[in-house]
Amino acid sequence: MTVTNRQIHLVRRPQGAPTEDCFALVEEALGDPGPGCVLVKNLFLSLDPYMRGRMDDAKSYAVPQALNQTMQGATAGEVLASNHPGFAKGDKVAAKFGLGWQTHAIVEGEKVLKVDASKVPLSYYVGLLGMPGATAWYGTRRILDPQPGQTLAVTAATGAVGGVVAQLARLAGARVVGFAGGAAKCDYAVKELGMDACIDYKASDWKEAFKAATPGGVDRVFENVGGAIFDAILGRMNAFGRVAVCGLISSYNGEPTPIANVRSILVNKLMIQGFIISDHLELWPQAHRELGELVVAGKLKYRETVARGLENAPRAFLGMLKGENFGKQVVAL
Template sequence: MFRNRKIVLDSRPIDKVSPGNFRLVEDTLPAPGPGQVVVRHHYLSLDPYMRGRMSDAKSYAAPQPLGETMIGGTVGEVVASENPRFAPGDFVVGMGGWQLYGSSDGRGLNKVDVKAIPLQAYLGPLGMPGVTAWWGLNTIIAPKAGETVLVTAATGAVGSVVGQLAKLAGARAIGVAGGPEKCIYATEELGYDACVDHKSARFAEELKAAAGKGIDGVFENVGGEPFLQALRRLNDFARIAVCGLIASYEGPTTPLPDMRIFLVRRIKVEGFIVSDHLDAWPRAIGELAGHAAAGRLRWRETVRQGLDSAPQAFIDLLHGGNFGKMLVKMI
């Protein structure tokens, strides 16, 4: 038996998410039965998609059920196993949720190598955010050498990888981030050619200057005013990969642009959900791991301590309170 603690969704947010929407539950997890494994989670991933799951509105995935453990990616160590694919001491990544221990039949659980790469990186640049960046950039934007790619939320878990991959492809990368510190990190550490602070009173002018001869690709994570301003700078035949619209998750929806721009500039716009493309994950993770091992891929993390910190950490994530990947350290 394992003494477990977990956080469940207790109520659906009416407007903004609050700590009161969650509830801490203590229970016990039985020893694994035939084919099962028990994993002690070391890190929990917090991601913007979770906000959509908290709603019962129709979406691309089923809503998070009330009274059940919040969904979430985890990495941890196998502590008990009756599954021949896993042994105690193996490190694994999966969707263990907001809890200290998880039980699984092994499906959706993958062993990871922690000798050269930190365990938590499999929730960031070598996990879902990294694959999201890889797929959206390479498949939808497909930048050519010399083109200009704009990335919103440029220093976040997804955006930071997009910018670096765009540079590796020979493109010029422009970031949009919130605050001077993040913009300095984008240019000095991640290699962006320019970064514009969307909190600046001169944001529109500064974006115009950074765009130079125009933008050929947009990796959109935010929506709102940054997206509307980016549209004004698009070149003919630009491509837009819509990954997220976090500006409208807890506020007004992004205003619709003048649709003529998509026609007259022949713009390609495609929204995507990376879980629709599981066949691409092995190749993506292989390439990302190669970049990481060679020192070509950098990342940053915001780490909160303890399961109890998860609700507030998630709320902070929705309002830009993270610098890089948002994680909860469970052990």
């Protein structure tokens, strides 16, 4: 069997905000899988903010995305042909570290996991039951551990990570105040995700609205954004508050991130913990088991924005960085 594999390569590193000409569509022919390997057709590709960081040639927790190579990324798909005893044609699989922005791949069987797509959609394995879900679970449960009566603030609150954080915190009995861009997202945060309040940070009076929504201050913070929003939250912290720094998306294109309320860290004796979820792979199965049970039981809502076609992945990625996604951004290939 020969298939045409379509890939998106990174061909140029961005200066500031990335543009579509940083990417190029490339084709190659793939033959039969060799011994121990499977040929996978990717059906879903995850688009994640961390990919922006890897486009830079800068020191970070992970090596930069190589130029003229397939963009890295989590995928879920099905086996088209197998030369591995553990897999058969038609098996649904998710790749442990993703097969990247491409329609097909030949990989060693050990690099993919068989998944059950009968109770949840296959696409959930790159989101809720993939890296973003594990991130939300770890930061909420293992770092913040919100308690009944406490107020938890979460930024990018309707996104892949934030939406799950908010619901886990509500299930733990905490009061949840989210931040999201625009009235539609804030409406959804309150009416569908059950947040007690959601601040539209694009509205001119967002600081006053945040103050009004947190009369007793803030005890727990799940920070996804940074910048002025993080600064405002720091200014409302209660003593012995905890902050999980998960992401700083407002500065991923190199924007400055001035923080004025540094004094709050000292006077409120805050615990601030940054984390990268790939350091905690041993907890992913537990996180995914719990999140899977919650979503199947109807206790957790999960929303996706689906772009269609590999050729539209760059545009969808740039849109996600600007908040055009509503929930987890995936591409159906």
